[in-house]
Amino acid sequence: MRVKFWGVRGSIPAPGPETNRYGGNTSCVSITTDRDELFIIDMGTGVMHLGIELMAGTFGNGGGKATVFLSHAHWDHIQGFPFFPPIFVPGNAFDVYGNARSSGRLEAILEGQMNPHFSPIYTLKNLGSNIVFHGVHPGESFPVDGVTVDALENPHGATTSLAYRFEENGRVFIYASDVGYPQSGPTKEAVSFYQDADVLLHDCTYTPEEQEGRRERGFSSYADAAAAAVAASVKHLVMFHYDQDYSDDTVDELQAACRKQLDNGGGSSINLTAAAEGTEIVV
Amino acid sequence: MKVRFWGVRGSIPVPGPQTNRYGGNTSCVEVIPDHGPRIVIDAGTGIRKLGQSLMDDACGEGRGRVHLLISHTHWDHIQGLPFFSPLYTEGNELHIYARQREDRHLQAIFAQQNEGPYFPVPLESMKANVDFRELVEGQHFDIGDAKISCTRLNHPWIAMAYRIDVDGASVVYSSDTAPFTDILLEQEFIAQPPEPGAPLSPDDAKKLHAMREGLVDLCRGADLLIYDTQFTPTEYRQKPHWGHSTPDDAITVGRDAGVKTVALYHHAPARSDEAQDAILDQYQQATRSESFDIIATREGMELILGGGD
Numbered sequence: 001m002r003v004k005f006w007g008v009r010g011s012i013p014a015p016g017p018e019t020n021r022y023g024g025n026t027s028c029v030s031i032t033t034d035r036d037e038l039f040i041i042d043m044g045t046g047v048m049h050l051g052i053e054l055m056a057g058t059f060g061n062g063g064g065k066a067t068v069f070l071s072h073a074h075w076d077h078i079q080g081f082p083f084f085p086p087i088f089v090p091g092n093a094f095d096v097y098g099n100a101r102s103s104g105r106l107e108a109i110l111e112g113q114m115n116p117h118f119s120p121i122y123t124l125k126n127l128g129s130n131i132v133f134h135g136v137h138p139g140e141s142f143p144v145d146g147v148t149v150d151a152l153e154n155p156h157g158a159t160t161s162l163a164y165r166f167e168e169n170g171r172v173f174i175y176a177s178d179v180g181y182p183q184s185g186p187t188k189e190a191v192s193f194y195q196d197a198d199v200l201l202h203d204c205t206y207t208p209e210e211q212e213g214r215r216e217r218g219f220s221s222y223a224d225a226a227a228a229a230v231a232a233s234v235k236h237l238v239m240f241h242y243d244q245d246y247s248d249d250t251v252d253e254l255q256a257a258c259r260k261q262l263d264n265g266g267g268s269s270i271n272l273t274a275a276a277e278g279t280e281i282v283v
Numbered sequence: 284m285k286v287r288f289w290g291v292r293g294s295i296p297v298p299g300p301q302t303n304r305y306g307g308n309t310s311c312v313e314v315i316p317d318h319g320p321r322i323v324i325d326a327g328t329g330i331r332k333l334g335q336s337l338m339d340d341a342c343g344e345g346r347g348r349v350h351l352l353i354s355h356t357h358w359d360h361i362q363g364l365p366f367f368s369p370l371y372t373e374g375n376e377l378h379i380y381a382r383q384r385e386d387r388h389l390q391a392i393f394a395q396q397n398e399g400p401y402f403p404v405p406l407e408s409m410k411a412n413v414d415f416r417e418l419v420e421g422q423h424f425d426i427g428d429a430k431i432s433c434t435r436l437n438h439p440w441i442a443m444a445y446r447i448d449v450d451g452a453s454v455v456y457s458s459d460t461a462p463f464t465d466i467l468l469e470q471e472f473i474a475q476p477p478e479p480g481a482p483l484s485p486d487d488a489k490k491l492h493a494m495r496e497g498l499v500d501l502c503r504g505a506d507l508l509i510y511d512t513q514f515t516p517t518e519y520r521q522k523p524h525w526g527h528s529t530p531d532d533a534i535t536v537g538r539d540a541g542v543k544t545v546a547l548y549h550h551a552p553a554r555s556d557e558a559q560d561a562i563l564d565q566y567q568q569a570t571r572s573e574s575f576d577i578i579a580t581r582e583g584m585e586l587i588l589g590g591g592d
Contacts, residue, residue, distance in 0.1 A: 012328055012366050015298035015307025024298025024307065045295055048552075073400040075362070082358075083295045083552075099400075109400055117356050117384070117392050120439040120525065122472045157403050217403070244331070244366075277299075 007046020062091020290329020306582025
């Protein structure tokens with residue numbers, strides 16, 4: 001699997017010279033599988049730029065097919081959806097999986113975003129492509145294009161967010177954004193879900209100090225991410241979903257602090273990457 | 284009065300080096316009269332940094348009074364509001380003005396943005412006091428010493444243009460709108476646009492003519508006309524039903540109304556700083572002999588109208 005970062009920011013896009021290096025777009029990650037299938041995880045504003053690139057290929061003439069996995073429906077994870085050009089091209093096919101009890105509920109959530117008060121699209125029915133919605137049942141794994149997919153409902157403030165586990169040919173990639181563990185640290189369920197992953201992409205919204213006054217928001221600090229990575233013995237930790245007010249220099253500092261946290265916590269063999277827009281890792 | 288630009292982008296925020304100079308945040312303009320309450324127009328992502336700046340002042344102490352005029356409720360004009368810091372401090376007041384809607388109260392429309400599963404903090408649990416004032420086009424009202432007037436624009440689901448007169452100066456905010464020539468944009472979804480230049484039904488032609496007259500009246504003699512110029516002429520011909528104009532449209536309205544400065548605004552997300560420079564340069568060359576100036580708005584720009592205090 002090749003994993004590419006299109007948006008790594010949390011909460012709201014943060015344009016400006018201070019975010020040029022890591023990027024200011026909200027959450028979006030793509031996976032190109034070994035069989036060359038396309039998965040898209042979350043549709044923050046970063047997905048527009050993925051879509052523009054896709055239009056140069058089969059998605060431009062209606063021959064494209066992709067599977068979308070949504071962690072939850074907070075704006076920064078769906079706001080790019082109406083600006084994803086391939087969604088308008090008849091013939092393109094999308095399966096959308098999300099954090100909802102039913103496929104109808106998931107469709108209704110995305111329909112609400114298209115309401116004419118808010119969007120000139122008016123309704124999902126005006127999107128030209130073929131979209132099939134699937135509610136995800138955490139704990140029940142399902143196959144997609146030769147990849148085994150699992151989901152875990154992580155705590156996220158007053159709500160929950162899905163972490164996804166993708167396993168292909170013995171390699172495991174985990175997407176775990178927007179997670180706020182209890183004060184005691186990563187939950188048993190989360191650690192066991194992340195266990196021995198090749199790559200764990202994890203929420204790193206805050207420093208531990210800034211997290212303190214904002215616990216109810218349900219985000220992780222880099223210390224939570226490091227603790228989860230060590231406890232689950234993952235090989236590679238990817239930092240993700242930086243606070244909108246953090247400049248590139250601050251993210252550099254977060255990364256250095258996270259490295260130290262790993263080294264001091266028994267995770268010196270764990271690779272560490274701070275996700276930056278436009279970069280790619282191979283799982 | 285002072286006019287400050289916090290977000291000048293249309294449709295969707297576009298972070299990245301290619302927008303560093305004009306800025307990638309969506310629509311938000313601040314109007315600061317020499318005396319009296321502050322007026323903000325639209326609440327795109329630009330309002331986040333405006334909110335942070337206000338927290339250094341009365342809003343930080345829970346004594347802030349902000350009047351927010353909303354052109355329309357498309358995402359790029361309201362998406363920053365949940366991130367407007369003064370809303371999270373008790374004692375602050377936010378008065379939101381927007382066009383009255385046929386189907387539901389403004390409060391219900393704004394509340395939806397803050398509801399689960401989309402956002403964790405419901406509007407009614409914001410600590411500041413938020414109220415809504417519904418407007419009809421043609422209405423006149425006061426905010427402190429400022430006189431506000433408004434008229435409707437040609438945009439899907441209908442947008443409102445505002446004029447603010449205060450301190451002997453005037454600014455008009457006209458975004459978003461299509462030109463008034465090819466297609467009438469109201470409540471209906473238009474899947475297939477007509478060919479620009481094709482004849483209009485007499486009813487639509489009459490309505491569009493009246494709409495343009497209303498806008499030109501609103502702009503009459505204004506010091507500054509801020510105008511939706513998202514499209515180049517080529518882009519407009521491909522998407523006349525999207526409800527956006529070109530600099531040519533802004534110029535003809537500005538000329539007919541005798542404004543002093545036409546300000547290009549609501550730049551396309553795909554427009555790089557270099558491309559925007561080229562557009563500005565082209566139109567400045569083409570209008571050298573006109574009696575008005577052309578500028579292109581960018582984030583952080585501040586204009587003083589009427590001499591200031």
